[in-house]
Amino acid sequence: MKKWLVVLLALTMVMSMALTGCGGGDAEGGAEGDTIKIGVNYELSGAVATYGQSSVDGVTLAIEEINAAGGILGKQVEMVTIDNKSDAAEVVSVATRLMTEEGVCAVIGPATSGNFKAELPIALENGIPVISGSATANDVTSGNTKEYAFRICFSDNFQGVAMANYASKNLGAAKVAIVQDKSSDYAEGLATSFSATFEELGGEIVAREAYTTGDTDFNAILTSLAGKEFDAIWLPGYYQEVGLIIKQARALGIECPILGADGFDSPVLAELAGADALHDVYYSNHYSSLNEDETVTAFIEAYKAKHGVEPDAFNALGYDAAKLICDAIERAGAADPEAIKDALAATSEFKAVTGTLSIDENHDAQKALVVIKIDNGVAVSAENAAL
Numbered sequence: 001m002k003k004w005l006v007v008l009l010a011l012t013m014v015m016s017m018a019l020t021g022c023g024g025g026d027a028e029g030g031a032e033g034d035t036i037k038i039g040v041n042y043e044l045s046g047a048v049a050t051y052g053q054s055s056v057d058g059v060t061l062a063i064e065e066i067n068a069a070g071g072i073l074g075k076q077v078e079m080v081t082i083d084n085k086s087d088a089a090e091v092v093s094v095a096t097r098l099m100t101e102e103g104v105c106a107v108i109g110p111a112t113s114g115n116f117k118a119e120l121p122i123a124l125e126n127g128i129p130v131i132s133g134s135a136t137a138n139d140v141t142s143g144n145t146k147e148y149a150f151r152i153c154f155s156d157n158f159q160g161v162a163m164a165n166y167a168s169k170n171l172g173a174a175k176v177a178i179v180q181d182k183s184s185d186y187a188e189g190l191a192t193s194f195s196a197t198f199e200e201l202g203g204e205i206v207a208r209e210a211y212t213t214g215d216t217d218f219n220a221i222l223t224s225l226a227g228k229e230f231d232a233i234w235l236p237g238y239y240q241e242v243g244l245i246i247k248q249a250r251a252l253g254i255e256c257p258i259l260g261a262d263g264f265d266s267p268v269l270a271e272l273a274g275a276d277a278l279h280d281v282y283y284s285n286h287y288s289s290l291n292e293d294e295t296v297t298a299f300i301e302a303y304k305a306k307h308g309v310e311p312d313a314f315n316a317l318g319y320d321a322a323k324l325i326c327d328a329i330e331r332a333g334a335a336d337p338e339a340i341k342d343a344l345a346a347t348s349e350f351k352a353v354t355g356t357l358s359i360d361e362n363h364d365a366q367k368a369l370v371v372i373k374i375d376n377g378v379a380v381s382a383e384n385a386a387l
Contacts, residue, residue, distance in 0.1 A: 035078040036071075036335045038063075038325060039098035039107035039128075041119060046086025047213075048238065050266045051111040051314050055133055056081060058311070058318025059108055061303060062326070072329050080104055088118040095122040095130075104128065105335040106328075108321050111314065113137030113156075113186055120145035129341040131325060133317030134286075136262065138189050141363045148337075150344050152320050152357060152365045156186060159261045159284045160193025162369050162385040163234070166282065168201040170371075171257055173231035175206045179221060179245060181237040182210035190236030190261050198234075206230050211241060218245045222252050232256050238263040243272025250277040257282060265313045275377025286354040287316040288370050288382030299353045313354070320352040 040059055043052030060079065067076050080102045084091040091110055098104050099122060107123070107130045110116050116135035123130045124145050131150040132140070138157050141149050167173040176198060181187035195205050206228050209221040222245070225233075233249070235242055235258055242264055249258070250273075257280045264283040289300055289310050299319060303311040311319075325340070327350065332339035347359040355367035373381045 034075055036073070036075045036329065037078045037080055037102060037104045038322075039095075039102060039104035040079050040081040040109055041084055041091060041094045041098060041107050041130075042081070042109040043086040043111055043115065044081075044083035047240070048086050048112055050239075050268055051134065052084075052086070052109070054266075054312055054314035055109065055111050055318035055321075057307065058133075058303075058315040058320075059322040061306060061315075062319045062322035065302070066323070066326050072326050073334070075335075077326060084110055084115060086112075086115070088115055091115045091118040092122060095119045099123070099126040099128045105337050106130070106325050106340055108132075108318070108325060111135070113140055116140060116149075116151075117145075120149050123148040128337050129325075129328075129344055131321050131344070133321040134262070134314060136189075137185055146363060148341055150359065150363045152324060152352065152354065153262070153286055153317060154367065154369055155364060156189035156261070157193040158369065160190045160236075161197045163190075163259055163261065163282075163284050163371070164194045164197035164201065164203075166284075166371050166385050167232055167234070167257075167259055168198060168203055171232060171282075173203065173257070175204045175230045176232050176234050177207040177209070177225050177228065177230040178205060178234045178236075179209045179211070179218075179225075180235070181213055181241060183212045184237065186238070186263065187236040191234070194234050194236070211237075211245075213238075213241065215241060216244055218248050219252070222249050222254065225254065226252070230256065233258045235260045236263070239266040239269040239272070243269045246273040246281065247277045255280070259283065262286060262313065267312065270377045273377075278377040279375045281374040282371055283374075284385065285313050285370050285372050285382075286367075287313045288372050288379065290372075290379060290382045291370075295351055296353055316353045320354050323352065324350060 042056050043049055063077050063079055082094045084094045098107055111134045113135040116132045129148045134153050135151050136153050136156045138155050178191055180191045260283040262285050265285055328340050328343035332343040350357050357365040357367040360366050369385045370382050371385045372379050
């Protein structure tokens with residue numbers, strides 16, 4: 001009988017240890033043994049895969065640098081990366097797995113606003129902070145799910161307002177035509193804030209044309225602009241459609257400046273539009289490789305050494321998101337999700353590649369915005385936008 005009691009107690013202890021390991025390690029949430037586990041929930045395949053892939057490349061570089069420098073709190077950082085396939089339902093599945101099975105202490109991603117918002121209820125339910133480098137929708141950090149939501153990018157409202165000011169004050173535009181993706185919350189937010197600000201400045205919106213994500217032929221809506229007078233086109237949308245719209249607009253003889261937002265930022269844009277069509281194009285962004293700040297140049301050198309190409313804004317945003325999460329864990333003093341959340345909320349004057357940022361009461365980043373000009377398919381200038 002004593003032998004069976006000993007065996008039973010031993011089995012009970014083994015089962016208890018196994019369950020603790022599956023649940024995420026010790027009392028410090030994502031800390032397990034010699035590692036601290038951070039989840040990476042990004043679009044590595046599907047419609048917006050270039051955003052996710054670029055972001056994860058940036059995250060990976062940041063984590064490699066941190067680990068090479070000794071890690072955090074004496075532990076190495078372990079990335080648990082899962083592809084959400086650019087699908088909101090898959091985002092939820094991945095978030096649930098990361099937070100309940102993998103036992104991470106924080107999650108970076110997804111890249112797009114819709115996908116990031118799909119993750120937020122899971123973060124709230126499990127008490128795990130999540131951060132996106134590029135979820136710009138106005139409502140990402142509002143409502144009853146925002147407690148654990150953070151972002152290091154600016155909002156669509158901020159981009160729309162800034163680009164309306166740029167069109168009016170920098171380009172001298174008095175009349176603008178809007179061509180937007182009617183199926184995208186991102187595009188709708190940008191169109192609304194731009195038009196409101198532009199009209200407040202005395203400008204006129206002379207036309208509003210719409211398309212749907214996945215469209216490839218835009219000649220009808222572009223031809224409808226032919227009889228109208230305008231100084232510029234405001235084109236809020238993602239690179240897949242934007243590249244084709246710019247190409248077809250130039251082919252129809254529309255040579256005015258074309259303005260957009262950070263959805264333009266992808267190497268695929270030049271492939272779709274062609275270098276000849278990409279002239280007099282301006283878009284807002286979080287970062288430019290033309291910046292000569294030492295933080296930016298060091299990041300560019302490190303990224304080029306690893307990948308052999310110059311980094312884009314999503315590389316930089318992923319890098320910054322990872323650096324900020326790790327900095328918050330260090331400031332929290334433990335891989336404890338609640339403490340990390342509080343440390344993120346208290347962030348002030350954090351020196352990042354995409355600008356020195358502070359986190360406000362809405363968990364939004366306060367930092368500068370850059371307007372990049374493209375001519376002949378390449379960025380030729382970058383300047384801070386005035387509001």
